[in-house]
Amino acid sequence: xxxxxxxxxxxxxxxxxxxxxxxxxxxxxxxxxxxxxxxxxxxxxxxxxxxxxxxxxxxxxxxxxxxxxxxxxxxxxxxxxxxxxxxxxxxxxxxxxxxxxxxxxxxxxxxxxxxxxxxxxxxxxxxxxxxxxxxxxxxxxxxxxxxxxxxxxxxxxxxxxxxxxxxxxxxxxxxxxxxxxxxxxxxxxxxxxxxxxxxxxxxxxxxxxxxxxxxxxxxxxxxxxxxxxxxxxxxxxxxxxxxxxxxxxxxxxxxxxxxxxxxxxxxxxxxxxxxxxxxxxxxxxxxxxxxxxxxxxxxxxxxxxxxxxxxxxxxxxxxxxxxxxxxxxxxxxxxx
Numbered sequence: 001x002x003x004x005x006x007x008x009x010x011x012x013x014x015x016x017x018x019x020x021x022x023x024x025x026x027x028x029x030x031x032x033x034x035x036x037x038x039x040x041x042x043x044x045x046x047x048x049x050x051x052x053x054x055x056x057x058x059x060x061x062x063x064x065x066x067x068x069x070x071x072x073x074x075x076x077x078x079x080x081x082x083x084x085x086x087x088x089x090x091x092x093x094x095x096x097x098x099x100x101x102x103x104x105x106x107x108x109x110x111x112x113x114x115x116x117x118x119x120x121x122x123x124x125x126x127x128x129x130x131x132x133x134x135x136x137x138x139x140x141x142x143x144x145x146x147x148x149x150x151x152x153x154x155x156x157x158x159x160x161x162x163x164x165x166x167x168x169x170x171x172x173x174x175x176x177x178x179x180x181x182x183x184x185x186x187x188x189x190x191x192x193x194x195x196x197x198x199x200x201x202x203x204x205x206x207x208x209x210x211x212x213x214x215x216x217x218x219x220x221x222x223x224x225x226x227x228x229x230x231x232x233x234x235x236x237x238x239x240x241x242x243x244x245x246x247x248x249x250x251x252x253x254x255x256x257x258x259x260x261x262x263x264x265x266x267x268x269x270x271x272x273x274x275x276x277x278x279x280x281x282x283x284x285x286x287x288x289x290x291x292x293x294x295x296x297x298x299x300x301x302x303x304x305x306x307x308x309x310x311x312x313x314x315x316x317x318x319x320x321x322x323x324x325x326x327x328x329x330x331x332x333x334x335x336x
Contacts, residue, residue, distance in 0.1 A: 001047060001048075001128040001129060001290045002047070002048040002049070002050070002126065002127045002128050002129070003038075003039070003042055003047055003048070003049045003050070003127060003128070003129040003130070003131060003286070004049070004050045004051070004052065004077075004120070004123060004124070004126075004127040004129070004130055004131075005035040005036075005038060005039050005049070005050075005051050005052070005130070005131040005132065006035060006051070006052040006053070006118065006120055006130075006132055006136065006147070006150070007033055007034060007035030007036070007051070007053060007132070007133060007135065007136040008033055008035075008053060008086055008105065008108065008110040008111070008135075008136060008139065009031060009032070009033045009036050009051075009053050009055055009064050009085070009086075009110070010031070010032060010033050010085070010086045010087060010088055010105065011029065011030075011031055011060060011063075011064075011085050011086070011087045011088075012029070012030040012031070012032055012087075012088055012089075012090055012275070012314075012315060013027040013028070013029060013087060013088070013089050013090070014027060014028040014030065014089075014090040014091070014092065015027060015028075015090070015091050015092065016028050018092045018093075018094040019091075020091060021089060021091045021100070021102075027089075030313075030314040030315050031063060031064050031067045031315070032275070032276060032314065032315025032316055033053075033135075033315070034133045034135050034136075034164065034166055034276075034278075034279050035051060035053075035131065035132070035133055035136070036051055036053075036068070036073075036315070036316065037276045037279035037280070037283075037315050037316040038131055038164075038279050038282055038283055038286070039051045039068075039073045040068070040071040040073055040316040040317075040318050041279065041280055041283035041305070041309075041316055041317055041318065042283050042286060042287060043071050043072045043073050043318065044071065044317070044318035044319045044320060045283070045287050045319075045320060045321055046320070047287065047290065048074070049072075049073050049074065050073065050074035050075075050076070050077055050123070050127070051068065051073060051074075051075070051077065051078060052077040052078070052118055052120050052123070053077075053078050053079070053110060054078070054079040054080075054081055054109045054110045054112075054113040054117075054118075055078060055079070055080060055081075055085060055109055055110070056080070056081065056082065056083050056084060056085050056109050057080045057081060057082050058082075060085045061080055061085065061109075064078075064085070065078065071316075071318050077118075077120075077123060079109075079113060079117060079118070081109045081112070081113055082109075083107070083108065083109035083112055084107065084108055084109065085108060085109065086103075086104070086105030086108035086110060086111075087103075087104040087105065088101055088102065088103045088104065088105065089101065089102040089104070090275060092246070092273070093245075093246025093247070094245075094246050094247060095245050095246060095247070096245060096246070097246060098246055099246060099274065101170070103170055105139075111139065111140065115142055115143065115146045118146070120150045121149075121150060121153050124150070124153060124154050124157055124159060125157060127159060128159060128160065129159055129160045129161075129162065129286070129290070130150070130151065130154040130159050130160070130161050130162070131161075131162045131163070131164075131282075131286070132147050132150075132151065132161075132162075132163050132164075132184075133163065133164040133165075133166040134163070134164065134165045134166040134167055134168070134177065134181055134196070135166045135168055135171065137177075137180065137181060137184070138167075138168055138171035138172045138177060139171060141180070144180055144181075144183075144184070147184060148183055148184050148187065151163075151184060151187035151188065152187045154187070155187045155189070160189045160190065160289075161187055161188050161189050161190070162188065162189065162190035162191070162192070162282070162286060163181075163184060163185070163188045163190075163191055163192065164192035164193065164278070164279070164282050165181060165191070165192060165193035165194075165195065165196060165197070166192075166193070166278070167193075167195065167196050174196055175196075177196040178195070178196035178197065178198050178206070179198060181196050181197065182196075182197055182198040182231075185197065185231035185233065186231055186232060188231065188233055189233065189234045189235070190233075190234060190235045190237065190285070190286070190289065191227075191231075191233050191235070191236045191237070192236075192237050192238065192278075192281070192282050192285070193236075193238050194208065194220075194223065194224060194227055194236055194238060195208060197227055197231075199223065199226060199227060199230065207223060207226070208223060211223070213240070214240050214242060217254065217261060217263060220254075220261075221256070221261050224236050224256040224261065225256070225258070228256065228258055229258075234257065234258070235255055235256065235257055235285075235289070236255070236256040237253070237254065237255045237256075237281070237282075237285045237299070237302065238253075238254055239251055239252065239253050239254070239278070239281055239303070239306065240252045240254070242266075246271070246274075247270060247271045248268065248269075248270055248271065249268070249269055249271060249274075249310075250266050250267065250268045250269075251266070251267055251268075251269060251303060251306060251307065252264055252265070252266045252267070252303070253281065253299045253300075253302050253303035253306070254299065255285065255295055255298060255299040255302070257295060260295070262295045262296045262298075262299050263299065264299055264300055264302075264303045267303065267307060269307050269310050270310070271310045272310060272311050272312065272313060273309075273310070273312060273313045273314065274310060275314075275315050276309055276314070276315040276316050276317070277306050277309045277310055278306070279309075279315075279316065280305045280306045280308065280309035280316075280317055281302045281303065281305065281306040282302075283302075283305055284298075284301045284302035284303070284304065284305035284306065285298055285299070285301075285302040287301065287305075287321075288301045288302065301321075301324075304324060304325070304328060305317070305324055307328075308324050308327050308328075311327070
């Protein structure tokens, strides 16, 4: 199968060795973005992927293309224009100190490029899967409207459409995101997360407003089923993350279908780099669904790939299924 995605590519500047941004004298450079991370992750698993985006004509744009091509992601739909590449600064957390992100993406080439130039609808016929995220939707209302139009066209052409809700409070407020992302959902087959999604209880309250971050699956199940029925969504995949410290978390994965909800066992993990781990979960779920595995195997691989990404520095992981399987601790001290 072949997947195409649409979104902004960013340069990440990180303080090394868990230093504060205020104290570091050097910054590590990585390139990524939620959609790019998914494209690269799936490419590592042997899926043909392509990304639609816009990047500068200068050297940093060349670095992005080099990164994509190194990981076998098609760049033929990546536009090159004069201007700047969006940037974000990342400070790793440690112990009880939480990670910090500062965005500097205003007036990037991606944001300055006219939506009509992307022309995604013309490419859809060559693909089987279209993936988008709420991060791109949160950047600009015109981008959200465009994503809705493309998703509608993709579904009409028979593509599977997936969407990672990926709410970012630094981009838009929660209630606006809930109202606007819900307009996209009728054209989505596979949804990652269940917020921000509108499921009104009254004119001022949503049926999910009372839910905790670690809600019991027995409480969640009827909510998930109602979302699926309301928006005609085939699968909802999500994780629950219990944070002990910035470098030690417990993860559990879930997938809801119209018939049942399956879940993984909880697993505690040590964290080298948390950025992109949700995208890695999406990669594992999409890959399992593409391979038509039983749903339990799908969610197991999703959480396994997510755990694997926690051990990889940078925004994405690029690995084969065998490499991911072999990386899971099996009692051996070294693979020889």
